[in-house]
Amino acid sequence: MQGSTLDTRAENSPRPTSSAVALEASHDPALRSWVESARDHAEFPIQNLPFGVFSPDGGQARGGVAIGDEILDLAALAGSGLCADIEETVTAAAAPTLNGFIGLGTAARKQLRARLSALLAEGSPAQAQLKPILHPARNCLLGLPARIGDYTDFYAGIQHALNIGSLLRPDNPLLPNYKHIPIGYNGRASSVRPSGEPFLRPNGQRKRPDEAEPSFGPCRNLDYELELGIWIGPGNAQGSPVPIDEADDRIAGFCLLNDWSARDIQAWEYQPLGPFLSKGFATTISPWIVTPEALAPFRKAQAPRPEGDPAALPYLNPAEADVPHALDVTLEVFIETASMRAGGLAPHRLSLGSTRDLYWTPAQFVAHHSSNGCNLEAGDLFGSGTISGRDPGSFGSLMEITRGGREAITLPNGESRTYLVDGDAIVMRASARREGFASIGFGACRAEVLPARG
């Protein structure tokens, strides 16, 4: 929960955005919390205040807010009388699943955030009352913040699509629809798990080109995929699409998402209907819902499309071109092998990516997904698609880094990898930084690969 890895990275220099964003008092970098660990915290300063669901040591799951190295217990807050005027909102945010809270929408979320900011700020008269309902995060278990109704995985990392496409179709890496449609597919909701839960290497059918028949057994090419996760707040009725200019208000917040991928199973199963069991064994997300309010200073207008690219169709085009629909968040992937763990070595960074490399914005995902009348619901989760940049240090999966497993990489301790081996853990982190603003983190998205069931 500490984000100490992020503290030491100099390369994450702030990249100011050009767009005007309406900032509220809660972003003021001079704002300090009476919670000491929150001051200059790399991930959870008082300017962040992400929502989640936690279980204190031995206790039941309930809503909470991260502040420094602590979690504020919203169930206790709801009973404190300090939020009596916004009781419906704080009660919903205190529940063991936050579907009701995020379904309330932007106004209610902003109201609770403003209250939390005031209560946790230096000089708050509530300090003595709140201190006893702070739990050290290291003693808490973090769960999924909401029941995920449907999980949709997009494919908006254009450099990833080019990298994968050039492995499969060297002459024609990008399919003709890519720049017209935010390509996506339905994922498996039930197997999305919170950071910290290990999973078994999947078994499945796989057939190498040199094998005459498929066989069933442990995945041979297990990979990660670095993605931004997007939580849907207020939904839409079936048959009533969300216009692009209302789409941002349907987004409750963001997380990190690791779309674990069994490449060999995928290659054999995916024609003609797409990925299925190669993805549905496990998906790991970071447990905090980082709000659009916390990320407001890091929004920017989508970069103009490169010369020659088609214009987006009107239903995907915001009325004003400079609306800051896009995000500027830096994402990292680290590998921690069993040997690194045993030797006390720091995890090794495999990828450093940026949400600026997404061809489509979260708002365009919402507008496209509902354009056919499909009803989105509070607690639906989107993945952005794998985020890769132009150079190998920014590729968001091992398939890209090792060129389909053909070129092994060597880790600092001498181990080599094409794909993941049992005992490897993948840790993802995200940070938003900008000159003159407090830095915002997402918390870790971590899981370890356990051996396949025999």
Place this chain on the structure above:
Amino acid sequence: MQGSTLDTRAENSPRPTSSAVALEASHDPALRSWVESARDHAEFPIQNLPFGVFSPDGGQARGGVAIGDEILDLAALAGSGLCADIEETVTAAAAPTLNGFIGLGTAARKQLRARLSALLAEGSPAQAQLKPILHPARNCLLGLPARIGDYTDFYAGIQHALNIGSLLRPDNPLLPNYKHIPIGYNGRASSVRPSGEPFLRPNGQRKRPDEAEPSFGPCRNLDYELELGIWIGPGNAQGSPVPIDEADDRIAGFCLLNDWSARDIQAWEYQPLGPFLSKGFATTISPWIVTPEALAPFRKAQAPRPEGDPAALPYLNPAEADVPHALDVTLEVFIETASMRAGGLAPHRLSLGSTRDLYWTPAQFVAHHSSNGCNLEAGDLFGSGTISGRDPGSFGSLMEITRGGREAITLPNGESRTYLVDGDAIVMRASARREGFASIGFGACRAEVLPARG
């Protein structure tokens, strides 16, 4: 709810199965109900007793059981004292969503079925007590029987796969993985709706081969797909696959499923990750969960694979080859155009199919889906894939019947169709018949196409 269309069909002659099936007293064709409309009912005789969720005129949703033209109110039954010894089960079956009930599994479901059979049989001393808690089905609204956690659509209709494949790839209609893997993909759970709810023709991006650029507008090629739906009962923990020989016990029952398909949207969007918005605008299911117990007389062993087909891998192969994993159910699709409705004409049958044309069994779906460790949960829904036979009268979609929209069909009243027009309703029905047994129906799966949103 009456199945009157089925009553008049002579071609559905019983096809005795060769496999021995353990039949219980509740299947005895001599068993008669004191509910008069249930006697010789084409769909809901006392031998059926499907579970569902209904709202009586103006009342709240609750669990119920179809018996003849009536619905027995399980919430009232739970309070009657007639099931005090199985209170947990009847209370779960009385709830407004049946996830808890179907999660209890086979033993609890059989116990409640046996009790209902006894209570509703001629001579039952409970008759006077139960009469007031029967509701005429025509006055009731039927909802989804469970909250659908995840919806998975398979592709097990091999003749359908051949028909579609030969339109797309005349030289190579069936992909190499088809006979090794029960091909499937994740569908959209939120937009699955119960029979009776109309839906708007979807808008979407589409691009004909003769068009230079895609455009956004109403679907031009709206189609139905005839499928068997499968309700999952007790689930499995993540990482713990369901062995093939335990798979049938994870199935709570069956329904009809219409996988509405926007063919033009599908053709443009589906590469490389599969169908998405072309399917996710609406899926219609029949509202009753027809139990494995009701269908026990109509189970049969899977037909041996044709000479030359590969053997299924061991994880998909039941220990005993003659286990009756497969079903013998007849399925029909009718079209009712606005003009037929206005003129009082009977709907016209487009397709007559059979579950015997499925290449994979429901048990194989369960074993395959969980083979990678994916956790299935009570209330998950599977579609079988479109069921087509060898002749055009048995094709389960208009794309197959009209050869991709190239050959229009003429309806008895002179109208013609390639794909569906606004005002068309599609009605699906299913029946299981066998000499010496009462016939079992599924209830209607019906929805009307309304004009697209402007």
